Amino acid sequence: MVTDDRSGVATPANSSVSSELRVRVDQAACTGDGLCVTRAPSVFEHDVDGLAYVKTDTGELLTQPGAKVLVPLPLLDAVIDAADECPGDCIYVERPDGTLEAGPGS
Secondary structure, eight states: OOOSOOTTSOOGGGTTOEEEEEEEEOTTTOOOOOHHHHHOTTTEEEOTTSOEEEEOTTOOEEOSTTOEEEEEGGGHHHHHHHHHHOTTOOEEEEOTTSOEEESTTO
16 A cells, blocks of 8 residues: 655646646747657647747647746656757756756756
């Protein structure tokens, strides 16, 4: 029997728990390659301009420059992979204190 508190662990009943990391896309550097959209389509989406943007957990596309969203814990690896492998080096995953976890300069 598991008796420790696992409330912060993503489970089917608790799948939206955040890692507390935030992600943003620098559209000035975005190549529109789509790797991020393929890796984490519930976090990234292309707008009509062909560039990637982040979206909220309700699917709202945030087109303001520098917009950030919390990284859902179940998608943490996919978002970090997208940041590390992005051909445009335009995805930044940041800790709450602003230090980079993944992306250019991390």
